[in-house]
Amino acid sequence: MTQLAMLGDAFASLMTVSTLFNVAWATLLGIIIGALPGLTATMGVALMTTLTYRMQPDAAIQILICIYVGAIYGGSRSAILLNIPGTPASACSTLDGYPLARRGEAGRAMGISTSGSWLGTLVGTSMVALLTPTLGEMALSFGSYEFFWIAMFGIVIAGTLSGGDALKGYIAGFLGLFVSTIGQETNHAYARFAFGDPNLAGGISLLPALVGAFGVAEVLQVMRGPRMQPVAAEVDSVIPRLEDITRYWRTILRSGLIGTFIGALPGLGEDIAAWTSYAAARRGSKERELYGKGSIEGLMSAETGESACVPGAIIPVLTLAVPGSAPAAVLLAAMMIHGLNPGPMLIVTAPHFIYRVVAMLVLADMAKLVFGLLLVRPLLWILLVPRERLMPVVFVLCCVGAYAIASRQFDMGVMLVFGLIGFVLRDLKFPVAPLILGLVLGDLLDKNLLRGLTLTAGDVSPFFTRPVSAVLSAVTLGSLLLSVPAVRARAARLAGR
Amino acid sequence: MADESAASHVTPPPKARTDLITAAVLLAFAAAAFAGAWAMPTFTDRGGDPFTAPGIVPGFHAVVIGVLSLVLGVRAVLRGALRPDGGPPAEWRRVEGASTPRLALAAALGVALVFGLIGRVPFWAAAALFVASFTILFEWPMTPKERRLRRVIEGIALGIITGLVVTLVFERVFLVRLP
């Protein structure tokens, strides 16, 4: 087993004091970056690429991987405690995490998110070790037609993410899709709905919209509502319950595999991995009615999915020099800057590097688990801060977060406008999550549809006849039909017969 | 409280009539958006593929939003939007402790920070002013007279600490140049 030997070598080479020290601070910094609304994994990795430039390549890549792993996990802290996702990836964790926190189970929720996230990265990392060449090749069978269907599938599940009113979920989803068309399109550089404004011509970025729709809307909501008794006074168990994990092992495994796979597809990221895992878990769940109201399984699936996506996104980086997600794109650039040259030749020229990345991921994952458990109790204090003092600070952080990613004041305006829109929509019982999902998927849908049509000169048949497309289209159309109440009732009767 | 979803943790569902009004607003929005998409150039005169016309996708989204809002309107009517009471639930907005003045104040402070303060004064001062006035204004009515001075001082301290810490951390650690 030369592979095992290489893996062993990789671990051995990383077991130094300086490496472990780097792993510790970088993972912690990653968690903080993730937990602050607006600072994303992409930005954290990009920032550290420059700052670690003079380090040895191995040390630098280790730090970047820790930041990446930590930031994706950290985002769910603020999602659970404040109903504000720290990164786009954890928007899905608000659906069940926040209701759990509100009924006094914030500690349990963070425990679930920690163990789910830890297991997710572990599942994903073992896929890197086992399947890197195979999965990398598989990513190539996804072209424009397939990405179109993935986006369509995301929109079809938008209705089911509403936790009740599917119709309003779809409306919110399509509003998000519509907003994503604002700005220059790719074919003719025509600025849609820009009204001559150069900032609008650049489009609405996801991040300010997200921080607004969740963060600002939440601040407004909390300030209008009645003053609440701090719920975290009776702190529940901080250590994750083994039973929570064993009971949902099927969900964990499924979400881990889905997350890894979505990660391995170029251009999709942690956010879509979380949504897809969540939708799949809900469909396969025995306790579907709990979803959106504080379901352990729901939170677990979202966390496992997004964290499994991290190693998944690194797979095509290593085999094809193609990033599976935005932070992975920066990681790829860092590898190139350090002269490591990932790509199809890597497996020939430097196979040990793949195993070193596996070992780095495992170390980052372990550090994440340790910090995750250590941080639960201090984080619960946040719930004890009265809203009159917590909310203005959160609002300031939202402003900085919206601004930080591109240093544009325009983005703060976008944040505020989306905050007001998000607040009104919420008040009218439109779910906000599909709005963000629509914004994420809009670009994917638009570009791949038009590209597919350009490739075939208007012939739509490849959208249905290519093998992967055929499966995806059947699943999507099936889900769409099943979401119509009358059809679902008919199907249930047929199944009962 | 325990069985409510995250999105519904403060207010009950809107009346059917509110849904009907929402549907009308959405329909108007969809119509405007469709008109905007229709008016976009197609670039076929420059040899562009007709499938790459910029208006197709937003136009499609607008049509779907329009259709869905019609469905929402019809559903609202079926649920009693046209009845004199505007349809159930009748306890509209009677949530205990919800307050529109507080909402207005929070929104106004937010707008003042983003459009009034940031960019005109140094960021740490803007943040400090915002946090201090937010805290003081909201705590004022619920604080007994003899403790108000103390609360004001605490508010100012919180403001200055927030402003300085946020500015220092973001400018020094995350290397963001704040406005």
Place this chain on the structure above:
Amino acid sequence: MKRRTFVGLAASAAVLPALPAAAQGYPWRPERPVTIIVPWAAGGSTDQMARVVAAELESELGQRFVVVNQPGASGSIGTRNALEAARDGYTWAAGAAVDVGTYKVLGLLDTMLADWHLFFAVANVSVISVNPNTPFHDFGQLLEALKTRGQTIPVATAGLSSAGHNMMEMIRAAVPGLQYRHVTYEGGNPAVVATVAGETQAVSQLLVEMTEMIRGNRLRPLVALSDKPVPLAGFGEIPPITQWVPGMVAPVNYFGIWIPKGAPAPVVQSMTMAWERKIRNSEALKRYAENRSAIFTPIHGEEAFNGAMQMVTRTAWLYHDAGKTKLSPEAVGIARP
């Protein structure tokens, strides 16, 4: 929340590598971090170049150079922000010189190449490659196919006015009757992957974006937009376009950083000195360029401007003849070549 940020502050302050002591003799010593705006997404070719340059400048000038990504509207948004920033020497922009030079005629941004102090680091070559399963083994065969049935051959590029699209349009302007089905992707990398996956038959993009795929035999490079063969470590030589289209001018596509004119004189002076002392001899940049098969071109000032104007002139007129400009190049002082 505050507590955690303190922990983070302490952690990163303790660990981040300290800045090396700055070299002496510079009239301008930045007192706070300097921003380099990359108007494209993180991880792209401009971003990579800017980060290597930033690290080199950090060690020379003793201050952090922070790369900020402001993508959108073909790079014009980030460039606009650099243009509108205070003229204090602390905000730079990065990118391809040809973009800055053509924003005005395209109506994207009111700026000209002459409005900037230019400092170039590398030049990138555009290459057309095909999927190895296609029947095209040299550019002559592809050229013949594009002339006879061009509309059936999809060619991937990173979109309108990208380096790859410019290359195709330059060839189209030089070869009468040539056609191709233009398929646009979100960036150079996705365009390359589409061709590797077989979704498009050919890709026209920067060589930097293809090197690994070429070395791994997943792409077959046919021709480079150059007047002499382009060597690629680990592969061999890519033939120049002039081999099939004699007399075609192949201007060089420079990448670097720049600052609007009006920046304090000591800033420009210091950067010029840094370019002469540090960048010209930078092992890191040389290695990066060699590895990514770019050309190391540490030029600045007049020399940089004259070099870049060739590409700007040709590209601007190309757009104009294709009816894609809002202003005639003539009107902004770019004479027809």
